Amino acid sequence: MAYKIIEGCVNCWACLPLCPSEAIREALPHFTIDARACTECEGDFADPQCASICPIEGVILDGLGVPVNPPGSLTGIPPDRWAEIRTQIQAR
Amino acid sequence: MELKVIADAAGAPGGGCASSGCGAGGDKLAHLPEAIRAKINNHPCFSEDAHHHYARMHVAVAPACNIQCHYCNRKYDCSNESRPGVVSEVLTPDQAVKKVIAVAAAIPQMTVLGIAGPGDPLANPQRTLETFRQLSEKAPDIKLCVSTNGLALPGLVDEICKHNIEHVTITINCVDPDVGAKIYPWIFWNNRRVTGRKAAEILIAQQQKGLEMLVARGVLVKVNSVLIPGVNAEHLKEVSRVVKAKGAFLHNVMPLIAEPEHGTFYGLMGQRGPTNEELSALQDACAGDMAMMRHCRQCRADAVGMLGEDRGDEFTLDKIAAQEVDYAAAMARRAEVHAAIEASRTAQRNQSSETFVSIASLTRRRPARPEPRPVLMAVATTGGGVINQHFGHAREFLVYEASANDVRFIGHRKVDLYCSGDETCGDGESVLAKTIRVLDGCEVVLCSRIGYEPWGQLEAAGIAPNGEHAMEPIEDAIAAVYREMGAAGLLECSGGTAQRMTA
Incomplete structure (x- = not known):
């Protein structure tokens, strides 16, 4: 199994030096993961490194094609609470 | 020399020295x-x-x-x-x-x-x-x-x-x-x-x-x-x-x-x-x-x-790709430029202390009057510490507060802080209207030159345009305008003690 970077990646380089398998490649329009080299960090780290530093929700998929950082996971605010939180923030 | 004696004696806050520009008494980093x-x-x-x-x-x-x-x-x-x-x-x-x-x-x-x-x-x-x-x-x-x-x-x-x-x-x-x-x-x-x-x-x-x-x-x-x-x-x-x-x-x-x-x-x-x-x-x-x-x-x-x-x-990559720089020569030229800048800064500092002493002495001569109120003034400059920018070219203004004691740098206000891009980025407000809005609270705007149309609109908004101090050191010019305002009776303070203003 391997992780995958998809459209939406902003090429910020954060993941590349962290990969224990050197599976991440600088590329355009966005960085890519060499599926043959990716180990999902098994045996190296408890958490997959690329997905743990990636700042963009939804752009790294796991081996099953599921986003590792789904909407709301990086802002800390699930989409169904946005309206409520926005009201609180706008009252500042 | 007389000016020095008064400068030394000035006990008022700010020491009679431009708080934002002077290297000695009023320097915030002193x-x-x-x-x-x-x-x-x-x-x-x-x-x-x-x-x-x-x-x-x-x-x-x-x-x-x-x-x-x-x-x-x-x-x-x-x-x-x-x-x-x-x-x-x-x-x-x-x-x-x-x-x-x-x-x-x-x-x-x-x-x-x-x-x-x-x-x-x-x-x-x-x-x-x-x-x-x-x-x-x-x-x-x-x-x-x-x-x-x-x-x-x-x-x-x-x-x-x-x-x-x-x-x-x-x-x-x-x-x-x-x-x-x-x-x-x-x-x-x-x-x-x-x-x-x-x-x-x-x-x-x-x-x-x-x-x-x-x-x-x-x-x-x-x-x-x-x-x-x-x-x-x-x-x-x-x-x-x-x-x-x-x-x-x-x-x-x-x-x-x-x-x-x-x-x-x-x-x-x-x-x-x-x-x-x-x-x-x-x-x-x-x-x-x-x-x-x-x-x-x-x-x-x-x-x-x-x-x-x-x-x-x-200096994009394609523009500098073919350049070969002789850095030893560049460094020699840089040292000359830096020396010239330091000489002009020293000259400005000396000039400034004279100006500010004279403000202090102006207030000293009329002890019975309440302290004149502070005034915010905006300045268009491209650098060098002088007023040298056309009003219409200014993308930002430096805001200073002039008071009886000193001229204090308050901050800068950008005309296009967020975006200088095409109309898809803008909110449709004209640049002039936006400029007038960001100058809110300022009573004077100093620049090297200004067009006829903005002149009228600024005046209508209660901001006096002033192009008479082009190429003069900023703080000297502000002090001069402040003195003129005082002489014209524009600095009477209704509330008694003057309050520090904010930009």
Whole structure:
């Protein structure tokens, strides 16, 4: 199994030096993961490194094609609470 | 000589000296040891006076970041926006060094090279340190600076000191993890993503430790804080106390920039930024006897030129690719230019003290009258400490407060802070209308020249345009206009004692 970077990646380089398998490649329009080299960090780290530093929700998929950082996971605010939180923030 | 005697005797606050421009009595950095003042004398970001004369540049070699801030959007690539974290192209260390050499040769008043992003420079240690290593070797007359969120700082302090970096800026928005949890959704720490209060706790501990380590090694540390209304506004007074106690020499409180089109969390959620009044009031409250910085322009991570100006377009990779610079020759020319700048600064300082003595003596001659009220004036300048810009060309104005005691720099107001792009970015407001709006509270605007139409509209808005002091030193001109206003009876204060105004 391997992780995958998809459209939406902003090429910020954060993941590349962290990969224990050197599976991440600088590329355009966005960085890519060499599926043959990716180990999902098994045996190296408890958490997959690329997905743990990636700042963009939804752009790294796991081996099953599921986003590792789904909407709301990086802002800390699930989409169904946005309206409520926005009201609180706008009252500042 | 008579003027000197009066200047020495002037016991009023400000000492009869321009608080923002004078190198002696009224200098906000006067409390600093001589060695530190020498280090920042020609640093535009650290010395308010130096920013009129010297330029800086940032090279964007550091794209990665190890934390997320709610005021930052990591999709940083935009050519039209001028704010931190935004760049047009990310450079390799070799490309960055080539660019710095090209700029240093073309803009000799560029004294400072900073690495500020677009991510966190210390989250890209190899790229950042390699750039510094090459520059300290090839361009030893350029000061090197780095800014950081502080997370990786303690582990890199020794490396930083090795590369002869004299100045470090740490962005510290809080010292309380409960406040931090509202600003930082996550950090990357020890190979894991950490969220919430715990993340803020680690970040704060690292920032404070890094600050202490740098101060212990004699590195100058400036602290940047982003003022976020309703989140850390009151708390920044505590931050200021803490970082000052630990030895930071300058605190720079910057306004939050948050617009929906930036795609930041705060922008999308409608978090407001502070008003000019809120910002000035907080800067005053934090000031105490610590130097507060009010001239920060919140530059892009690839800005080039004088503060408030960006000449990055002149030095894109394709334009500098074929250039070969003889740096030894460039360095000799740079030294000549720096010497000329210092000579003109000294001349301006001497001239200024005469002007300010005469204001003091003006009020002294009429002791029975209430103190005249302070007045805010805006200035269009491209640098050099003089009024030398056409009103219509000004993308920002410096705001000064003139009072009976001194002329004090309050801050700058940008006409196009957020975007200078095409109509798809704009809100349809004409540039002139926008300019008049940002000058709210100012009674005079000084510029080298001004067109007929804006002249009329400014007057209609209650702002007096003034083009009579072109090429004169800013503070002398403001003092002169203030005296004229006094003579015309425009400074009568209805409320008795004059209050400090805010920009």
